Amino acid sequence: MKSRVQLADSRARLVAAADHARRRIERDLHDGVQQQLVALALELRIAEEAVPPELTQVRTQLAQVATDLRRVTDELQEISRGIHPAILSEGGLRPALRALARRSITPVELDVDISGRLPEQIEAAAYYIASEALTNVAKHASTSTAYMHAVVHDGTLHLSIRDDGAGGATPGAGSGLIGLTDRVEALRGTISISSPRGAGTTVRVDLPVRAVHPAVSSTEIGAAAGGDAPRAVQRDRPSPSGPG
Numbered sequence: 028m029k030s031r032v033q034l035a036d037s038r039a040r041l042v043a044a045a046d047h048a049r050r051r052i053e054r055d056l057h058d059g060v061q062q063q064l065v066a067l068a069l070e071l072r073i074a075e076e077a078v079p080p081e082l083t084q085v086r087t088q089l090a091q092v093a094t095d096l097r098r099v100t101d102e103l104q105e106i107s108r109g110i111h112p113a114i115l116s117e118g119g120l121r122p123a124l125r126a127l128a129r130r131s132i133t134p135v136e137l138d139v140d141i142s143g144r145l146p147e148q149i150e151a152a153a154y155y156i157a158s159e160a161l162t163n164v165a166k167h168a169s170t171s172t173a174y175m176h177a178v179v180h181d182g183t184l185h186l187s188i189r190d191d192g193a194g195g196a197t198p199g200a201g202s203g204l205i206g207l208t209d210r211v212e213a214l215r216g217t218i219s220i221s222s223p224r225g226a227g228t229t230v231r232v233d234l235p236v237r238a239v240h241p242a243v244s245s246t247e248i249g250a251a252a253g254g255d256a257p258r259a260v261q262r263d264r265p266s267p268s269g270p271g
Contacts, residue, residue, distance in 0.1 A: 064100045068093055112154065119143070120150040124177060127157055132165040133173045133190070140178040149234050152210050153177065153186050156218070159204050160188035160230045169193055170227065182237045189229035196222035204230060 075089040115123040121141045128135035144150070157175060164173045170192035177186045204220065211218045216234035 061100060061103055064096060064103065068096045068100065071096065115150055115154050116147075120145055120153055120177070123150070123154050124157055124175065127154070127161060128175065131161045131173065133161065133170065135161065135173045135175055138174075138176045138178075141184075142179075145179070145184060145236055148214055149184055149236055152207070152214055152216070152234060153184060153232065155210070156204065156207050156230065156232055157186065157188055159207060163196070163204070164188070164190045164192070164228070167192075167196060179236060182235060184232075184234040184236055186232040186234070187229060189227060191227045193224070194222045194226045194228055195224040196220065196228045 071089055071093040075086055075093065078086045078089065080086075112123055112126070114126050119141075121139050124139055125137065128137045145153075157177075161173060161175070164170065170190040173188060173190045175186075175188045177184065179185075204218070208218055211232060211234065214234055216232060218230070218232045220228065220230050222228040
């Protein structure tokens with residue numbers, strides 16, 4: 028029994044270390060490269076305005092470079108969001124799930140009943156599972172609507188993503204959700220996928236909020252990730268529960 032607990036704690040540390048590394052990369056991209064690209068774009072716009080009107084070709088070329096630079100900046104922002112979304116670190120799971128629903132190719136009916144912040148590992152696991160599930164819906168479900176529900180009840184986060192598509196999905200057949208199983212189990216949670224043919228697909232995840240082991244400290248996370256301990260994240264004041 029002791030060895031199983033030690034294994035679970037070890038897996039939890041590895042997951043936390045990976046999340047810390049993701050946050051650090053996203054922060055470095057946002058505070059470094061992205062800001063430099065934004066500054067360059069502004070300088071290009073200033074240079075474009077300074078070009079005499081009769082030099083039409085030069086103004087056109089500068090405008091094109093500025094447009095391309097903005098496109099590269101947007102692509103880099105998408106990449107950094109995929110590494111670790113800033114909205115998750117800054118605002119928590121509720122606004123992060125809203126952002127996922129807004130960006131989803133398939134319209135999403137969202138119902139979120141979460142007040143304040145949850146442990147960072149819980150928020151990260153729920154976010155990546157929801158993201159992967161919605162990606163699978165868009166790719167495979169052939170449905171017009173997806174439904175996502177998240178609620179904290181009796182110390183456990185319950186998350187479900189379902190669609191009313193064709194069903195028949197085979198867990199493990201190209202589904203990135205299988206790769207998230209270790210993350211869920213490291214947090215002593217459970218994940219299930221139900222996909223009967225003709226009845227859509229449902230992904231259910233239960234993550235016990237109180238089960239995040241206190242031994243996974245900031246110092247250990249930073250050391251395991253090969254860097255400094257993570258910065259403190261400002262917590263939202265609890266807000267009234269209600270539909271997302």
